[in-house]
Amino acid sequence: MSNHSFKRISVIGLGYIGLPTAAMFASRKIEVVGVDVSQHAVDTINQGEIHIVEPDLDMVVHAAVHAGYLRARTAPEPAGAFLIAVPTPFRGENHDPDLSCIEAASKAIAPVLAPGNLVILESTSPVGATEAMAAWLAKARPDLTFPQTHGEASDIRIAHCPERVLPGKVMQELISNDRVMGGMTPRCSALSAQLYKTFVTGECVIASGPRVAEMAKLTENSFRDVNIAFANELSLICDKLDMDVWELIRLANRHPRVNILQPGPGVGGHCIAVDPWFIVSSAPETARLIRTARQVNDSKPAWVLDKIHAAIGAHLMAHPQQTAADVTVAVYGLAFKPDIDDLRESPALDITRRLAAGHRGPLLVVEPNINALPKGLEGARLASMADAATAALHVMLVDHRQFRTSVRPSGHVVDVRGVW
Template sequence: MKFNTISVVGLGYIGLPTAAVFASRKVKVIGVDVNQHAIETINKGEVHIVEPDLDMVVHAAVKEGYLRATSQPEPAEAFLIAVPTPFKGDNHEPDLSYIESAAKSIAPVLSRGNLVVLESTSPVGATEQMAAWLAEARPDLSFPQDAGEDSDIRIAHCPERVLPGHVIRELVSNDRVIGGMTPKCSEAASNLYGVFLQGQCVVTTARTAEMCKLTENSFRDVNIAFANELSIICDKLDINVWELIRLANRHPRVNILQPGPGVGGHCIAVDPWFIVSSAPSEAQLISTARKVNDGKPLWVQEKVKLAIADFLQANSDRTAADVTIACYGLAFKPDIDDLRESPALQIAKGLFATHPGPVLMVEPNVKALPRSLAQAELATLEKALESADIHVLLVDHKQFKAVSPELLEGKLIIDSRGCWPENH
């Protein structure tokens, strides 16, 4: 099956790099998004997100005429849906409304022989639900759930498994799990990704592919929870957790991860809840790990409050309103601008809402603060180091790791990442 035109619905942190990589292989790509700013930016050959090398690939693809962004889907041979899949409510129920909207938006332009791939990380059964929405919108076409191998439309699930900051490289090099609703659906999807993929296409069912991505991220979440819980225990017992982990990891079969202020991003902080929602009675360990990681930001905020109390005790002429706090980093991981589900952002918002004095926000990867912090100050690293009384390191951005020990000497530091000298 030859793909002359590919449509990518959702031009965010996964959709835009995917569209750009296809376009770099001289395939016409139509990117679809509801964000008009993103559309205009991409059509100028620029990018609206921070990801190494993405700007160069997008610029070349647009300049050569292989990539174009629009707000309305157009006909294509293949449609990739890469929209958010958040959860909703206190019970963390999966929210498939973005997938539903995307499916209904492409339905009018579908034609016999098309392939639809759901890339969005999804709860088990989401691909079948998407197929049902498409079938409802286009009763004139047949779909795998009814027509099997003879369906007019091929449908598959192929979750991304890339690391922010390395997306362009890993899109090409990593293996892809292809979950077609039928073998012919899997074959069509494998042919599609074969346009650029250097890794292998590993074929399975749609449900297994969905569960595979959730399992990968839940495995990481459980391991991070162990490190985060260990850091809380070590703090209580007056043990340096960073040294402890370095020593424990010298064991040939031990590889403890590094603790932090919590877990963020749209994957690890969200995906385990999809498993819990599907099997709440059985997913005991996964649920507990989520609660440990979700509780870490509040623990960090309490550590800051204790530091404020210590500072005021040592400076009796000052009040809490006179104490300046600097929060270093708002993104969910180093050297990117992605704030989704970020524990650093949650901590910064909590401190800004409760602390009567100034709270400086230092995030070198964004040009403006999110609306929730619109009244706060986006400060430079230099100003924060010079003027803050309490320094809260939340993300180990390269700029923060490069700060010389001399500039940190004598400062009151809460280091949730263990990368400033005092914690080593």
């Protein structure tokens, strides 16, 4: 099967992964139909504009739409290959994986499937999700055959090819990073590799099946989560022992085989804060270190809030004529990491919302990457660095580049990123 089989590709889910992926295929002069449940996203893309912030993405989308290679719809159309890039959150106290978006996407594309189609799950998923998707498709289309029953002879090919890109560098990393292909049969894997080689210059590595491909992505993010938890735990220990954690890490990292990461307000983003729970859910008795790392990182926002409240208390002791309602607090950064607008699972946003709910005085939010405050911050005000300069308490949560060169402001400071 040569590339002519992929005359049209459909990408289901036009978010932080789906839209850049759709734009990449379209930039290679392949017809791409993007599908999203959001009418706003669809309308924005069809005007050649984007509804998310990602460097260079706007130019690629603009060019692809105006050249006629990319269009967005709210309902799927027939295509040679379908890439599903929808959210996979978790639910409840036990962090059970929620596959409802994958199930909805499967049911949406099922009516337009035809023999020879390739369906790829890109969403980061718990082990077994690709097979669950295959089962939903088979149930919806009993007239077609699928790899779980017909192997290499099936009408429909199915694979899992997880994304592994860094927000802020998606357009480069989509091209240059290696990709893992986990097809339900060797032919499914080979076709997936052929499709991605349209734009991927990294290696397309074939896994033995979809389950190990799913686990590989979860393992990558859990590795990072465990290492961040080590840094965050060090910051708690240094606080108790009255040491500067930044100095400590700088000194320890002079060892040629030590590379400790930087602590922060917790861990955010849709990947590192979520994916380890998928491993825990699949092996709850065994995944002890991974679970503990998650708990360390999840507990950091509460620790930061305690620091903020202690700093407000220290200010009031120094100014006995004031009450908490007189104390202006400035918070720097809401995104889950520096220099992006992505607020998903952001510990900085979580801390700021909890602060807004409990602090009686003015709350200023300095976040240069957004134009409006998200829900839960109705009492706060989006402010510039100049506006925030006179605040009594300054809380550094995300070290955006605008902040990294700033001088330590006057007043009390809680800095969880080591900027000041």
